[in-house]
Amino acid sequence: MENARIYWSNWVGLLEVTDEVQIQKGLGNARIVLPSVGGTLNLRTLSPQTERRFTLTTEASNIYSSRLSFVYHSGLSQKGWALTLAGNRTVGPGYIPGTDLSAWGYYLALSKEVGTRHRLLLTALGAPQWHYQRFTYLTARDVDTLYRGPFHNYDYGYLDGQRYGNFRNFYHKPLISLSHFWTISPRVNLLSSAYMSFGRGGGSGILAVRSEWNPRASTTRLPLRYDGLIDWEAVRTNNRARRDTFIRANGDTLIGYAANLIHRNSINSHNWYGLVSALQWTLGPLEINTGIDLRYYVGYHYREVTNLFGADFWIDTFNVREGEPLRVVRSDTTYVLRNARLTRIGDRVNYDYDSYITWVGGFVEARYNKGPLTASLIFAGANTSYQRQENFRYRPENQPLRSPAVNIFSYTAKGGLGVRLTDESLLYLSGGYFTRPPFFQFVFVNDRAGNELAQNYDVEKILQGEAGLRWQSRLFAAQVAGYWIRWKDKVLMSAPISLPDGSFTQVRLNGLSALHKGIEAEVGFQPLPWLRLTGIGAVGDWRWEKDVFGVVRDNNQQIVDTVELFVGGLRVGSAPQTQVGGILRVEPQPGLYFALTAFYYDRFWASFDPESRTNPADRAQPWRLPAYSLVDVAAGYEAAL
Template structure:
């Protein structure tokens, strides 16, 4: 059975257009399948914001998908390096590895490391009906990694009304997009289908970021009677894109095409020209189709069973470099006057030619290895993923209902490296595989996604270099919820338990009989509860609390990229509390939330470089016991002072910091000898990589039934650089007054976005829509994120707006624009 939910406008940010609002009432109903746990206004006691399809279609433009959430409290999304789909998002100071991302209630975070690669979902904005972010505990019944929150993306249903769409869009830097979709509507026999296909290509704002991506979506629905509903969907987004993988120093942004007042924000150190064509050392390419079959069964009026079986097959990877030229990586070699990589000269040196400023001539031309000659390789991260989620809900009375369910998953990750370009060499000599040493590799493979990702490994072990291993994660979970509701009160208690099984198979570091690690099982659980009380039709209050014991990620189970099991493996602990207040009226709506989250026994793999007997040594520490505290206050509101205008706003103030000083031992990579040990002096240090103060104010104007425009100003402050805790190591032999690096506070910034749309109705079923968006209208120059923490220099000439120019940063994009025309029929 389809579950139909409606929500109050107070939890939504929407465009004031004739397609979005026809009356002063709740936004259009959202049709969902039963496994998706969607928060309901004045009922579910969690902090929530929801973006509707019309807003995504109108306002996203050529921005990255997560950026549409930047106008919601405690969310900080950036484009990161700026490659197509390379964006990232933080919720309440927690990165996306610790924020659960779900599609129609199905988890999609990588089961090994929790990562979310938005390039895999680059076409998701085309098929999204609504996008809801639940901050904090969230309403999902599953034992998911929602330390910061849950982002649930709801895709269009097969039985949407009969309609077709053709869309063409253009934007800055050669961006262009074309899309076609069609929905059949539901037939008299209960069948319905929906289809979409799109292509996006061009370049992103940064130099050297060409890309091409496709998106396909097909849904088939069958509703034979009032008791059963079936929905099958498959979607995928094969894409490739050149990346800006490494942050450059502020000095380089100024040196290569910039000025002191305006650094060259487009600068990218990872690309150049090869034979006159744009060439990138770092290319990402992937195809990850996801298919699911939903079955909703109304057993009786009081009992319902909702199930979804799903599968995902990912194939692809990301390229980088192997080798050195006279001990220098490709990023350290002399560059052109514009700061580009001289790939033609790299090829020349590889083949024995003289390149004067590269140093000594290659003594083994055409033969490269890890220390002599440079080639391009690709790190393959493929997987097969299967899962089943089923939940049984029984309504004991009008006020009391219970849900129990099962969540099972299996994930097989395949990780290895292959060569993609020998760059003039004939072979690459690899000694990583003890079972085939040395290995002379001459085969190379294209950095383009395959349209047929099904099957096992796509490359023979003899073509692999550096490493080759599989990561296997099995998941068995159960969950339950008891919910009590009346007109005024809704309360729930919820719990889940899961067992994760881990195993690692290494094909290069071990002989065949020893390649499989032991199997490791780890139990995790959570319990949470909350209540919402509607004081009257205007006021409501809620509270929730929860305790999580979350299994660590795969890298914490097996140490040092080997089959060695961590003897001190322990779960991470999360305690969260939240209070909320809501106000509703016909003109003004607002939400106020207070939250506190303690995240303890965090596992971190830290690296440090030290000189031991005048030799650089890389040390690795697997540290447990790190603790973070995240507290804050959030406000969002909307007001409709007149029929033609809606004003939206939000404010969030966070206080996120480390607590305590855990001990650490740094072990040398090759010998496993302890090279450093001491205390990580973290207590009180600010958690970085996301703005702890954000605010937004926007207005949507519907001047007529056919013309609208909108504006939004967004502000970010208390933004600290990403911080490597290993830099705060204090050894027993260090002086008590040793100066340790601090997190660098980056300059605040504000951005103005504008948009306008028009509609021309040809008849009752056909219409043209026109849309223009301009982001960062004032062309603000700002730092979106920093990887390093060098303090301001005493010589002000070495600083930029108070930030040391030696820091490695990503500047935010300058002014960008896009325009589109859509024909609906």
């Protein structure tokens, strides 16, 4: 709800029960109140089975040591009940050293036929997991000059002889839904689903006093051993290098080690409730669909101390509500901190806020299907409400803890036309225009540091169109499509940049406009029942269209500069604009298969660096990554038990 990101680790409970994966590029035909720019992903799970069945699967690869899963279908009972249970367990060292993982997945679906017109479906799924991550990018120097290779990981080391990683993600997001399918009449159907989800977890990292130990700038911000791994022992030694005296406001005196660097968890938990309902009405070749989409979301965001690395406490100066004057007496100096707390393991530090998002939307669709012609038209609208509650930086007697509600209305108008030229070929056109509210973080000056509302944002505006041709026969299938997308008033936060005092910040970029256009093609060929070939290719031309202004703030959220960034004509980075690949699948006998997947990626530019885009005469493109290929090999055997 806050940033529209998909974390696949939350959904591994669906792996064994996914029946079909639908990917609709661009606007597509999905009845979504607020569509995404790139497309829509729809995972269709297995419907209740009429027969009892049990499946057990074991897998192994070089990414995880082992994976065990099962699926059980009870079949449909005489009283209309059906149950599906699925579960999986995954463990392993990860593809990159120091990226160990451990995950569970579960899925339950219980359905009940109520007469001939009603069906109820209760679904519960989740995937508690943890895994270590490699966030620090490798440079060409790391690979070519230091000879550490592409598998090197700067984000772990050893502490007390045990492997200790910097970035660890842990999360569990159970989702429970109750769906009702009602056949009101042969021409009218009502589908409704109420759901709730309770995400709990976050990720780990460091907090440091010394700016040279900030890991966002480069790989050398944490002390490294001779082999390029983190020297956690050096961190502990530094934390215990000096004992200071601390005098609190009530006169209490403490003597101890204040940490220069600690390990913390960044918690991002949430409670999410929703209701989706759609009424379908068939009138001969015309089908009318209308529905609502209601959502309420509360996010809980804070950091907590998890490891002091030998120190006695960490000095936190961000909790204004509970902070107090603290006199620090050192051998060489004495000073007073205004709002300070001596925090220990388990205490909240750095930031603590809640996000409130309410979404009220609806849609109406008309679809016509007769003979070779198919047409659809969809209109949708939604009001998104944002509120933020600050739990650290404000005192209730001085200012409200919760911000005013920010209401942003957005709408969608899209349509499509398909003409079947022959029994084997289809020509289609689609297009539309929609607006989208900025993400939660862009509505506030700094979503981690206060309730101050941003003044210079606008709704994003997207105009796009697509045309394509599909052809399918018994042995051969092909599709080619061209797309054109203009995305205006986009807001981004840049990569971290350095300030004169040695600290780091990000530039807020408002009013970005990008033009995406390209051609995509896919072919499939199955000359024999046991042999299938698939080829995929895509070539894009994605560019930023105009120069923009960026606002630079320091760590106290004060504006230190407003700069014009000359980015018009630069390539959009962070994704390859040329992709070519193929899949070969061979099934020499029932149950046995071999699969080879190979992809080639090129024309991959880095994102532009704001610090190097202040000269109007400099229009050089960002760094272009070397072309690369990925190859996957898989084999499996399925046998009846």
